[in-house]
Amino acid sequence: MRRLLAVCVALSALASTGRAIGGERVTLGSKAFPESWILGEALAIVARSSGAESEHRANLGGTEIVHAALRAGSIDAYPEYTGTLRDVILHAHDASTEEVRERLASVGLGVTESLGFDDSYAIAVNRAVARRDALRSLSNLAAHPDLRAAFSHEFLGREDGWPGVRARYGLALSDVRGVGHALAFEALIANRADLTDVYTTDPEIVRQDLVVLEDDRGFFPRYDAVVIYRLDLEERAPGVLKAWRRIIGRVDRAAMARANAAVALDHRSVSDTAAGLVQDALGGAQLVPDVDPQRARVASIARDLLRHVQLVAVALAASVLAGVPLGIAASRRVRVAVLVIGGSGVIQTIPSLALLAFLIPVVGIGVLPATIALFLYALLPIVQGTCSGITGIPAPLAASAEALGLTPFAKLARIELPLALPSILAGVRTSGVIAVGTATIAALVGAGGLGDPILEGIALRDTTLILTGAVPCAMLALAVQGSFALLERVVVPRGLRVRTHAE
Amino acid sequence: MIRVDGVEKAFAGKRTLGPVTLDVPAGRRVAIVGPSGCGKSTLLRIVLGLLRPDRGTVTIADTLMSDLTKRALRRKVGYVVQDGGLFPHLTAEGNVTLLARELGWDDRRVASRVDELSAMTGLGRETLSRWPVQLSGGERQRVSIMRALMLDPDVLLLDEPLGALDAITRARLQRELVGIFRALKTVILVTHDVPEAALLAEETVVMHDGVLVQRGTIDEMIRAPSSALVADLLGGAR
Numbered sequence: 148m149r150r151l152l153a154v155c156v157a158l159s160a161l162a163s164t165g166r167a168i169g170g171e172r173v174t175l176g177s178k179a180f181p182e183s184w185i186l187g188e189a190l191a192i193v194a195r196s197s198g199a200e201s202e203h204r205a206n207l208g209g210t211e212i213v214h215a216a217l218r219a220g221s222i223d224a225y226p227e228y229t230g231t232l233r234d235v236i237l238h239a240h241d242a243s244t245e246e247v248r249e250r251l252a253s254v255g256l257g258v259t260e261s262l263g264f265d266d267s268y269a270i271a272v273n274r275a276v277a278r279r280d281a282l283r284s285l286s287n288l289a290a291h292p293d294l295r296a297a298f299s300h301e302f303l304g305r306e307d308g309w310p311g312v313r314a315r316y317g318l319a320l321s322d323v324r325g326v327g328h329a330l331a332f333e334a335l336i337a338n339r340a341d342l343t344d345v346y347t348t349d350p351e352i353v354r355q356d357l358v359v360l361e362d363d364r365g366f367f368p369r370y371d372a373v374v375i376y377r378l379d380l381e382e383r384a385p386g387v388l389k390a391w392r393r394i395i396g397r398v399d400r401a402a403m404a405r406a407n408a409a410v411a412l413d414h415r416s417v418s419d420t421a422a423g424l425v426q427d428a429l430g431g432a433q434l435v436p437d438v439d440p441q442r443a444r445v446a447s448i449a450r451d452l453l454r455h456v457q458l459v460a461v462a463l464a465a466s467v468l469a470g471v472p473l474g475i476a477a478s479r480r481v482r483v484a485v486l487v488i489g490g491s492g493v494i495q496t497i498p499s500l501a502l503l504a505f506l507i508p509v510v511g512i513g514v515l516p517a518t519i520a521l522f523l524y525a526l527l528p529i530v531q532g533t534c535s536g537i538t539g540i541p542a543p544l545a546a547s548a549e550a551l552g553l554t555p556f557a558k559l560a561r562i563e564l565p566l567a568l569p570s571i572l573a574g575v576r577t578s579g580v581i582a583v584g585t586a587t588i589a590a591l592v593g594a595g596g597l598g599d600p601i602l603e604g605i606a607l608r609d610t611t612l613i614l615t616g617a618v619p620c621a622m623l624a625l626a627v628q629g630s631f632a633l634l635e636r637v638v639v640p641r642g643l644r645v646r647t648h649a650e
Numbered sequence: 651m652i653r654v655d656g657v658e659k660a661f662a663g664k665r666t667l668g669p670v671t672l673d674v675p676a677g678r679r680v681a682i683v684g685p686s687g688c689g690k691s692t693l694l695r696i697v698l699g700l701l702r703p704d705r706g707t708v709t710i711a712d713t714l715m716s717d718l719t720k721r722a723l724r725r726k727v728g729y730v731v732q733d734g735g736l737f738p739h740l741t742a743e744g745n746v747t748l749l750a751r752e753l754g755w756d757d758r759r760v761a762s763r764v765d766e767l768s769a770m771t772g773l774g775r776e777t778l779s780r781w782p783v784q785l786s787g788g789e790r791q792r793v794s795i796m797r798a799l800m801l802d803p804d805v806l807l808l809d810e811p812l813g814a815l816d817a818i819t820r821a822r823l824q825r826e827l828v829g830i831f832r833a834l835k836t837v838i839l840v841t842h843d844v845p846e847a848a849l850l851a852e853e854t855v856v857m858h859d860g861v862l863v864q865r866g867t868i869d870e871m872i873r874a875p876s877s878a879l880v881a882d883l884l885g886g887a888r
Contacts, residue, residue: 640739
């Protein structure tokens with residue numbers, strides 16, 4: 148503890164002097180798993196030690212999102228793996244290190260040497276299953292086509308993942324499912340699956356007592372950990388790059404696995420663990436400080452909730468402002484209705500991750516893409532509610548309104564909108580409840596909200612942490628539902644609610 | 651006052667109305683009778699410009715009905731539909747005064763016109779403050795007539811105004827309408843009820859399959875029907 152304090156004091160002293168001199172500023176990103184958070188945080192700490200201001204936007208989602216954020220300039224650097232660079236980003240499996248460097252440079256990106264360890268793919272099985280079927284290597288799998296595999300979606304989709312393994316080893320497993328990486332371990336523990344993909348620094352290998360199958364035909368490429376960064380940092384933050392070079396090559400596999408276990412299994416905070424990793428790499432003693440992560444988390448629930456409400460409120464308000472006029476337009480002409488309702492329906496079917504991946508190159512990461520995505524998802528119920536509210540006005544009423552000789556605006560404002568109000572409000576309420584649930588995706592693009600504890604909890608397999616986000620989220624949905632019921636009582640004209648018939 | 655000239659209308663390629671030519675002079679009360687589906691409501695909707703005829707023209711008070719003139723013409727014409735067509739989100743009074751307020755009438759002018767109409771239809775202040783769902787069928791019809799007459803139009807068009815009422819209310823309202831219509835200038839009443847036409851209109855037009863088949867007083871037509879169809883239709887009246 149005292150040692151951590153010393154490091155912090157030393158670093159902040161460096162930082163305060165450095166800031167006065169350099170004025171450099173970098174933003175780190177990281178993917179949605181602990182190792183990436185720890186490395187991202189470690190790079191931020193090292194940058195700060197050089198006197199720069201640094202920010203770490205952790206837990207941004209998968210490779211596509213983090214890399215798009217880097218290309219868009221929303222972040223300046225993030226920890227990456229050489230295998231991913233070749234296969235996912237450059238689609239050049241056999242590219243040499245020089246070619247990788249050249250191709251990245253052509254889009255303004257640079258890459259460091261290995262941080263000092265590799266985190267390659269491997270396939271692991273339950274020890275009991277390994278013993279039963281005498282499994283030691285991937286070749287052994289060929290004789291057991293009935294084994295059940297639960298692979299992460301990324302592993303299933305990547306050329307250097309399952310498709311490649313299957314082809315190289317001639318495997319034909321009958322039961323292969325795609326699940327979230329963290330959930331795959333749950334499936335193995337519950338004996339619902341026999342195999343999953345792991346990383347070689349995965350702390351779960353130790354915790355779940357898994358057997359890593361030997362890659363006897365040398366299929367998996369090495370996933371050396373590197374830092375990928377925007378080349379303009381050489382101009383903007385040469386001090387930061389210089390500081391990073393001090394830990395390049397000095398983080399070993401054992402230290403990384405320990406750090407992963409500290410965060411994922413012992414629930415240590417990422418920043419303390421990263422500080423320990425940095426100190427370790429720079430030659431200090433190993434250091435795992437004890438802090439109470441719960442206390443920090445409780446304090447941040449309020450912040451996450453507030454951000455969540457803010458995201459939903461802004462997106463919903465924008466959806467009402469755009470959706471009601473669109474609904475009115477759709478109620479006027481069938482062709483417009485087909486276009487508008489069909490269009491917002493199509494948006495509804497785009498998976499949120501895909502939508503965010505489209506948005507990041509245009510608007511970067513953070514609150515803006517999250518709000519735009521929520522806005523788009525909220526449109527359909529509002530447009531539909533408005534359109535069907537107006538077109539659902541009974542024919543004699545519509546004829547009477549027309550026959551009175553009201554101006555089009557008066558007819559809309561005095562007759563159509565008040566009569567359609569219950570239907571419009573029902574649409575807004577539906578959108579609101581959906582938006583509260585959907586806003587958890589904001590965490591994928593670093594916009595915060597209640598998705599933060601949920602995503603972290605899933606990655607750490609920490610149910611308490613998941614509930615920390617999920618429970619307030621559910622209560623918020625109920626609150627939205629309830630407040631719209633109240634709002635309806637206040638704003639819907641009494642004549643549409645009174646049901647007493649005085650004959 | 652109202653002139654319908656060679657009007658035709660087809661729905662889904664099938665001609666349901668016309669050609670119809672009909673002249674209703676100012677101050678005349680004309681009933682249009684015929685079996686359901688004969689096109690009488692369609693004719694009324696074309697007169698109001700709610701439907702655009704495929705062919706032919708409508709002229710009201712010497713003004714040709716067009717997209718440019720229809721709003722002004724509608725304000726000279728009151729329109730009452732079967733179960734009143736009252737707006738459920740407005741009180742009875744709100745329904746009656748909606749258009750006048752949109753046109754910027756001041757409170758005093760609105761109140762004095764409502765009082766005149768109340769006297770005519772026999773609806774009190776208390777009734778007018780209620781919501782449409784709280785009114786009886788007969789009261790709804792009276793409110794609808796007040797709404798149609800608010801701007802003191804030259805013409806009143808009624809489409810089966812008493813069709814949804816029970817027999818007793820209907821008979822009472824028919825007798826009241828005699829008085830109300832007398833005070834008006836021009837009335838076109840669409841009904842399938844021949845005695846109602848005889849009671850309320852000076853002249854009746856019989857429609858069948860989208861065309862006018864005979865015009866005159868009910869008595870004349872019963873005495874000399876132009877066809878077996880007219881005789882059949884009017885037979886119920888005796």
